[in-house]
Amino acid sequence: MTDALLDRFLGELRALAPVAVWAHGSLAGGDYQEGRSDLDLIAVLEGPIGPGTAWRVGKLHARLRADPLAPLLHCTYLSDTTTADPERRHLTWAHSQLFRRTVTPVTRRELHAFGRVLYGKAPGELLPAVPDRQLTDFVVRDQRDFWRPTVDKARLWTQDVWVDLGLVTFARATMTLRDGSLVSKREALDLLPGLGAPEEVVADIARRRYRQKGGPVADGWRERRAGLTRDYLGGAIDRLVASYS
Template sequence: MQTEVLLDRFLAGLAPLSPVAVWAHGSLAGGDYQEGRSDLDLIAVLDSVGPRMVWRLATLHARLRAEPLAGQLHCTYLTPSADPGRRHLTWAHEELFKRPVTPVTRRELHSFGRVLHGKPPADLLPPVTDRELADFVVRDQRDFWRPALDNAPLWTRDVWVDLGLLTFARASVTLREGRLISKREALELLPGLGSPVEVVADIRGRRYGDPGPAPANRAELTRNYLGPAIDELVAAYG
């Protein structure tokens, strides 16, 4: 399996840096991983992430580029005492930048994170309260996804259609029931939430089966559905 080969190479390359812990979250930990389609979402905890360490991490990821799935390996680097809400060094989309570890990611790690090396998440990460999780989910829908609907060209791309609809379904369940669900579960729930069935079929085909031609008006259907749906969700829980 190419995924395990890549993970083994990554962990072997990271070993000389003496990581405190390495964890997987997202679909790789939650049982909905689709090789070649899903990202490999990782968190590594190091004693320090100074300039020399940044250089060594960049070199490690550069050496992995020959692996078939290397472009889908995303890893955020923390230190044991760091506030996860701060922006942290991250390798994703084949470059280094900084981003926070969101409450959703932290809840995933506490609920079903996969320990690849070292200490478990509960030993190093503060827990996420239900209120903190709900507040973040509302902000994400209101401040990121809702404004993004005004940028029509984005929604001609698969990734925006897929994540926009799936994230909305997952947010709906988190706010209503206080739990996290997989992308597969979200896909099954979308028709019941009123989403356009032809777009849901398009996502399902590309993620789990043989993709067919996308609906010609897919972007319009998605944007017309998500705008009112997000407004209603935010009004109910914001």
């Protein structure tokens, strides 16, 4: 199903004259699970991306929406003249809508390290290399300015997505800051107990994400899990940021 959707997407994209199309995230890093993982893509187009291109991109994704995996296909569109600036916001289709976001230093480093070329030129031909300091500054800033304030928003943490992303992103950030490595979500999950994360919460994530048996399912677990996660992440992020700021 995934390959069929990617083939159809690439076929539709030909009308926009792509220079390159790359996959990053789980699809490129070996942790992809069909029907659960996002399809994270980057498309580089010729010339400027104006309102007309945005309209055509929206129509392209609308034509794909009958595919059951289409809601998981996210693509950011760069032009061949705007690939260098990591602060620039690019046209993006994700979560069934168009908006603009950056291609972060983490994504850029992923593309250089293990990006999957679906069409055209390789990332190294179009994207400048990411300096180590730029990468570490971004990771620290993301933990400090986004995730640390988010820990204080208690209403979010009864939801699976915040528990999963919060803990996994913290483990991945820790490894990147320690030695520059980029680990998969599966590897990050395995690392979390050694980083002091509550083991029953880690087991819960593994049970849901990887369909492993066991794990707590009692009444009130979501609320208890939220408290365990927030109690751990608040201090863990503070210590990480203090060590690398």
